[in-house]
Amino acid sequence: MARRPTIADVAQLAGVSRATVSFVLNNRPGVALATQQRVRSAAEKLGWTPSRSARALSTGRARAVGLVLTREPDLIGTDPFYPAFMAGIESVISETGDGLMLQMSRPGDEVEIYRRLAADRRVDGVFLSDVRLDDPRPELVTELGLPAVVVGAVESETGLPTVNLDDRPVVRNAVRHLVELGHRDIAYVAGPEEFVHARRRRQAWADALAEAGLPPGTSLPGGFTAEGGARATRALLDRPNPPTAIVYGNDLSATAGMAVAQDAGLRLPDDLSVVGFDDVPLASWTSPTLTTCRANPVLWGRAAAQALVEVIERGTATDVELDPATLVIRGSTGSVPVRGSR
Amino acid sequence: MARRPTIADVAQLAGVSRATVSFVLNNRPGVALATQQRVRSAAEKLGWTPSRSARALSTGRARAVGLVLTREPDLIGTDPFYPAFMAGIESVISETGDGLMLQMSRPGDEVEIYRRLAADRRVDGVFLSDVRLDDPRPELVTELGLPAVVVGAVESETGLPTVNLDDRPVVRNAVRHLVELGHRDIAYVAGPEEFVHARRRRQAWADALAEAGLPPGTSLPGGFTAEGGARATRALLDRPNPPTAIVYGNDLSATAGMAVAQDAGLRLPDDLSVVGFDDVPLASWTSPTLTTCRANPVLWGRAAAQALVEVIERGTATDVELDPATLVIRGSTGSVPVRGSR
DNA sequence: ACCGCCTTTTAAACCGGTTCAAGTCCCGGT
DNA sequence: ACCGGGACTTGAACCGGTTTAAAAGGCGGT
Numbered sequence: 001m002a003r004r005p006t007i008a009d010v011a012q013l014a015g016v017s018r019a020t021v022s023f024v025l026n027n028r029p030g031v032a033l034a035t036q037q038r039v040r041s042a043a044e045k046l047g048w049t050p051s052r053s054a055r056a057l058s059t060g061r062a063r064a065v066g067l068v069l070t071r072e073p074d075l076i077g078t079d080p081f082y083p084a085f086m087a088g089i090e091s092v093i094s095e096t097g098d099g100l101m102l103q104m105s106r107p108g109d110e111v112e113i114y115r116r117l118a119a120d121r122r123v124d125g126v127f128l129s130d131v132r133l134d135d136p137r138p139e140l141v142t143e144l145g146l147p148a149v150v151v152g153a154v155e156s157e158t159g160l161p162t163v164n165l166d167d168r169p170v171v172r173n174a175v176r177h178l179v180e181l182g183h184r185d186i187a188y189v190a191g192p193e194e195f196v197h198a199r200r201r202r203q204a205w206a207d208a209l210a211e212a213g214l215p216p217g218t219s220l221p222g223g224f225t226a227e228g229g230a231r232a233t234r235a236l237l238d239r240p241n242p243p244t245a246i247v248y249g250n251d252l253s254a255t256a257g258m259a260v261a262q263d264a265g266l267r268l269p270d271d272l273s274v275v276g277f278d279d280v281p282l283a284s285w286t287s288p289t290l291t292t293c294r295a296n297p298v299l300w301g302r303a304a305a306q307a308l309v310e311v312i313e314r315g316t317a318t319d320v321e322l323d324p325a326t327l328v329i330r331g332s333t334g335s336v337p338v339r340g341s342r
Numbered sequence: 343m344a345r346r347p348t349i350a351d352v353a354q355l356a357g358v359s360r361a362t363v364s365f366v367l368n369n370r371p372g373v374a375l376a377t378q379q380r381v382r383s384a385a386e387k388l389g390w391t392p393s394r395s396a397r398a399l400s401t402g403r404a405r406a407v408g409l410v411l412t413r414e415p416d417l418i419g420t421d422p423f424y425p426a427f428m429a430g431i432e433s434v435i436s437e438t439g440d441g442l443m444l445q446m447s448r449p450g451d452e453v454e455i456y457r458r459l460a461a462d463r464r465v466d467g468v469f470l471s472d473v474r475l476d477d478p479r480p481e482l483v484t485e486l487g488l489p490a491v492v493v494g495a496v497e498s499e500t501g502l503p504t505v506n507l508d509d510r511p512v513v514r515n516a517v518r519h520l521v522e523l524g525h526r527d528i529a530y531v532a533g534p535e536e537f538v539h540a541r542r543r544r545q546a547w548a549d550a551l552a553e554a555g556l557p558p559g560t561s562l563p564g565g566f567t568a569e570g571g572a573r574a575t576r577a578l579l580d581r582p583n584p585p586t587a588i589v590y591g592n593d594l595s596a597t598a599g600m601a602v603a604q605d606a607g608l609r610l611p612d613d614l615s616v617v618g619f620d621d622v623p624l625a626s627w628t629s630p631t632l633t634t635c636r637a638n639p640v641l642w643g644r645a646a647a648q649a650l651v652e653v654i655e656r657g658t659a660t661d662v663e664l665d666p667a668t669l670v671i672r673g674s675t676g677s678v679p680v681r682g683s684r
Numbered sequence: 685a686c687c688g689c690c691t692t693t694t695a696a697a698c699c700g701g702t703t704c705a706a707g708t709c710c711c712g713g714t
Numbered sequence: 715a716c717c718g719g720g721a722c723t724t725g726a727a728c729c730g731g732t733t734t735a736a737a738a739g740g741c742g743g744t
Contacts, residue, residue, distance in 0.1 A: 006700055017724045022702055032722060049461035053398035054700035058729050062395065064443070077426045077639075078623045080419035087418060090446040099464060101406070102444045104432040119391035122441060226627045256627035263629065281420045282624065285568045285598035287605065297419075348730055359694045364732055374692060396730035400699050 005046040014042035025050060064099040065089070065308055066123035070110050070130060075225065078252055080280050081297045085151075088301020089127070092309065111136060118144040125312045127151055127304055128160070132194040147311040151304050153196050161317040163304045167197060167277075168204035170293040170325040174247055174275045175208035177291075177327060182336035183245040183273060184214055189222035189232040189257060191249035198224070198249055201277065205247055218243065222253040229253020233260040237272075244272060244336045251276035251283050251292055258286060258332065269334030279328055288331030295325035347388040356384035367392060406441040407431070407650055408465035412452050412472060417567065420594055422622050423639045427493075430643020431469070434651065453478060460486040467654045469493055469646055470502070474536045491650040491659070493642065495538050503659040505646045509539060509619075510546035512635045512667040516589055516617045517550035519633075519669060524678035525587040525615060526556055531564035531574040531599060533591035540566070540591055543619065547589055560585065564595040571595020575602040579614075586614065586678045593618035593625050593634055600628060600674065611676030621670055630673030637667035 007025075011018045016035060023031050024039040031039075042048075056062050067086065069076055076082070089100055101123050105113045114137060117123055125147035128137050138158035141148040150162040178186050188205045191198030202219055209217050218239075220232035229248060233256070236243055248254035254276030258268060266272050268288050276283060279294035303320045310317035349367075353360045358377060365373050366381040373381075384390075398404050409428065411418060418424070431442055443465050447455045456479060459465055467489035470479050480500035483490040492504040520528050530547045533540030544561055551559050560581075562574035571590060575598070578585055590596035596618030600610055608614050610630050618625060621636035645662045652659035 007702095008700080018701080019703075019724055019726095020722085023723090026702085030722065035722080049458075051399070051700055052462040052464045053395055053404065054729090055702080056395035056729095057393070057399045057700080057731085058702045060729075076429060077422035077424075083419040083424065086444065087446050090444070094445070097458075100444045102428065102432070102442045103436070104429050116391075116439075120394040122394045226623050230627060252623065255624055259627045259629045259631075281568050281594065282597055285572060285601045286628075287601045289601075349732095350730080360731080361694060361696095361733080362692090365693090368732085372692065377692080393730055396699090397732080398699095399701085399730080400732045402699075 005048045007048070007050065009046055010039065010043045010048050013046060014038045060121075061312075062122055062124050063097065064101050064123045065093060065305070065312075066101045066103060066117050066126040067129070068103045068105055068110065068113055068117070068126065070105050070107055072106070076104070078225070079250075080278060084297035085129075085301040085304075088298040088303075089305040090301075091298075092302050092305035096309070098309075111140060114140055114146070115144065118146040125149070125308045127308065131196050133196060133199070135196075147308065147315075149304055149308040149311060149317070151300065161307050161311055161319055163300065163307050163320045163322065165295055165300060165322040166324055167201050167293070167295075168207070170295075170327055171201050171204035171247070171277075172208040172211070173327045174291075174293060175205060175212065177329065178245045178247070178273060178275070178333060179212045179214070181245075181273065181334060184336070185241065185243040186214070186217050186245045186247060187236050187243035188217060188219040189229055189236075189246060189248045189253055190219055191222065191224040191253075193221065201249055222249055222257075224250050224253060226252050226256035229256040230260045233257035234264075237261065237264055237266070242272075245274070245333070246272065247275045249277055251278040251280040251290060254290060254292070254332075255282070255286055258288075258290070269332050271337050273333040273336075275333060283328075284330065286332070291330045291333040292328050293325045294328050296323070299323075347390045349390070349392065351388055352381065352385050352390050355388060356381045402463070403654075404464055404466050405439065406443050406465045407435060407647070407654075408443045408445060408459050408468040409471070410445045410447055410452065410455055410459070410468065412447050412449055414448070418446070420567070421592075422620060426639035427471075427643040427646075430640040430645075431647040432643075433640075434644050434647035438651075440651075453482060456482055456488070457486065460488040467491070467650045469650065473538050475538060475541070477538075489650065489653040489657075491646055491653060493646050503649050503653055503661055505642065505649050505662045505664065507637055507642060507664040508666055509543050509635070509637075510549070512637075512669055513543050513546035513589070513619075514550040514553070515669045516633075516635060517547060517554065519671065520587045520589075520615060520617070520675060521554045521556070523587075523615065523676060526678070527583065527585040528556070528559050528587045528589060529578050529585035530559060530561040531571055531578075531588060531590045531595055532561055533564065533566040533595075535563070543591055564591055564599075566592050566595060568594050568598035571598040572602045575599035576606075579603065579606055579608070584614075587616070587675070588614065589617045589619075591619055593620040593622040593632060596632060596634070596674075597624070597628055600630075600632070611674050613679050615675040615678075617675060625670075626672065628674070633672045633675040634670050635667045636670050638665070641665075 007018050007021050011021045021039050024036050103113050128148050129151040131153040138160050148160055150158055150160045152164055188202055190202040193199055220235055222228040222232045248257060254274055258274050261272050276290045276292035279292045283290040283292050307317040307320055349360050349363050353363045363381050366378050445455050470490050471493040473495040480502050490502055492500055492502045494506055530544055532544040535541055562577055564570040564574045590599060596616055600616050603614050618632045618634035621634045625632040625634050649659040649662055
């Protein structure tokens, strides 16, 4: 395997200096057309591609962005958001030949990971997703001088550019939909409270109840997991006055909740209505099919990547507000059961 | 924001040459202990971390490995394998401070992506997963001189180091389990035939039938999707003599299949037994719960990463055979229905 | 006092690009 | 014939590390 060609080889073959080759490569004006062609064909003839590392060293840009996934390893596979989100990122950055560096971390190591990412200058910028309450990362990246884009935190008190999708309207729609079906006792099974998006969804549910003139409903933690959703559902159904509808923080816990309800002898949606969140591929294939909220993670990824590129190149970017998620009504929601009181 | 310190700054503060700092950094023998300490404390005082790009340029190693996901964007989110697999990879490579470059591609662009990865020398090696029949990639990486590890193709005719998990025993166990329950007509809903692992699983099912002295069963394509699984299930149930059990290529199509069967009025497992593959988090929460085959994608990732590191560093690695997947028996399999003929 | 040898340190080349100040050429104007 | 200026090119420094060959220092032996 012969040594791969360098810019010097191309320069020599084209009969020009290395500087000229570099200019041609970067489409810098001021190179005669004939020269450009000579350089190009020389490069092609030798099969030359500029070395990433050399470029990175002299330009100071790594031409890569970083995504740190901070979740428990088991949880990471259950969320269809990230693969789609990453696909969206890729579709933008690959246009300019940039790459995506993936890091996984436990919630604890997180800060360390970002520090290393910044210290190494291995990436030119990072995405901050799954933002938590009192998240140390916005401040950290600011301190480190690491370009960053916040994904999905509506309160832009961070000072960082944000790409946001407001979950509240769709949750409100879901509650309204249930209210229209006659439900008055609508419970909520929430995701981890430390996530601002989980908290926001729960708040939207509470607000929607109030808006409909209903008393505050019951909210239980479901942790975005199947087990958590199941446990919360059991607890809700064991109450003296179980709710007639349950809204879940995600499809995973909703599906587990449906199973629990059916095991308890309830028929869905006759005895209990269920709403999920995410619209996972399976949601159309549960029985009954799952009414849920659908966002577009690929578009998130695209928007986030575009914003990050802008921050990296121009130092700042305008916030982006994505189209809200939509309510997908399927078979798991139905009229309130005629039962007991009133 | 002050310019970040370089090796020269450290050298100056420690009162030594840059070479010495470099030696200390790389734990090279032949530096006096006192000097090492002076260098170390100087580095710490300045908060110096060596620049990745500079190192990459002079050592010729990018200190990163690449994973190319070649699936349709929609499909990518449905497979819990990859996130866990990546977590496994990360856990190994992050020990040495290496990174994971993620690339997504459509089946068509694939070859181009690998070429670019190799040309850029942006990664030191790649994983080859979802190996297909007549896959061009093994030959390609060999030609490109790009270190690679094949993940999950048992026929090591590629000449490349392979990390393999033989699905056949567990599929065989699944069929046996069904045969013991009295089933004689066991159908199969397969993944895309171009994937060697999908094909292998189907073959294992066929072999197990033969081994049990049963006539060849019916196999239909399910494409590893929910829709495909549903369609195939419908087709199977519409037959004059529908099977009493169906084995699916993955949990996604199995779950969709269960829904179809239940919609058709069948009770599971009384009228139909179902076996999946993957053991997705939801498998314990369908109704009935899903009997399925469980592998350990995190261990795959670890083993694959270790093998790849070995190839990169030593030029070659020994093949690894992982512990086979296990059969998880849950509620979706039961005794054959007493029905019709015989 | 001199030598050989071992340990420690360093100067300088190198990795492969980018960039800028300083050329070189050529041409039209006077 | 000479000059100014625009269009192209290029030499050389630089990015921040690694590496090698050689120098410097220390020490016991004769």
